[in-house]
Amino acid sequence: MGEKGKTWLIKCERPLHKHLFMLNLKKKKKKKKKKKKKKKGRNYKKMAKQKEVKTNAMRILESLKIPFTHYTYECDEFVDGLQIADKLNLPYEKVYKTLVTEGNDKNYYVFVIPIAEELDLKAAAKSVGVKSVEMIHVKDINKITGYIRGGCTAVGMKKQYVTRIDSSAKGKPTIIVSGGRIGSQVELAPDDLCKASKGEYADIIRG
Secondary structure, eight states, X not given: OHHHHHHHHHHHHHHHHHHHHHHXXXXXXXXXXXXXXXXXXXXXXXXXXXXXXXXHHHHHHHHTTOOOEEEEOOOSSOOOHHHHHHHTTOOGGGBEEEEEEEETTSOEEEEEEETTSOBOHHHHHHHHTOSOEEEOOGGGHHHHHSSOTTSOOSSSOSSOOEEEEEGGGTTOSOEEEEOSSTTEEEEEOHHHHXXXXXXXXXXXXXX
C-alpha cells in the first residue's frame, strides 16, 4: 500500500495542478469574451448611426457587395453638378450626372454623362434603339424615378429603365454620381455602376 499510495499521490498531484491551471485559463477566456462583447456593442451603435443616412441606392450597392465611398455636402435645395464638384473639391471630369428622357415609344431611358458635358439626343436615341428621345419635365422626375431633382441616380429607381453610361467613364478607375438624395454623392468603379444599374457604355455626349 505504501508504494502504491505514493505512486497514486504523484499521479494525482500533476493532474490536479493541470486541472487548476485549465480552470484559470477558462476564467481568463471568459473575461476576454466579455470584453469582446462590449466592443461589439459599441460597433453596433456606430453602424446604427450610419444606417440612418443610407439611401436606397447605397443599400442596393451594399447588397451587391459593391465597394463605394460616400461623400456628403450641406445643401437644402437643388444645385447643379458643377457646384457640387466645387463644394467637394472634385475634378469635373470625374463627376457624372444622371439624366432621364422619354423616347418616341413612350418608354423612359436613363443616361449618365460628365457634369460639364451635354447629352447628344440623337446619339442617345440611337444607343437605345429608338428614333428620338427628349428630356422629361422636372416636375415628373420624382413620379418616374422615385428620386427628386438633384438626388437622381441610375441605381434604385422605381423601375428598371434602360441605362447608358457615357464611354468616357470606361477608362476611369472610379467616377462619382449622386448617392440618391440631395447632399449625397458616391464614388465607385464605372463597371460597378454598370452592374448596379444594368447599364451599358455608349457614346452619348456632344462632340
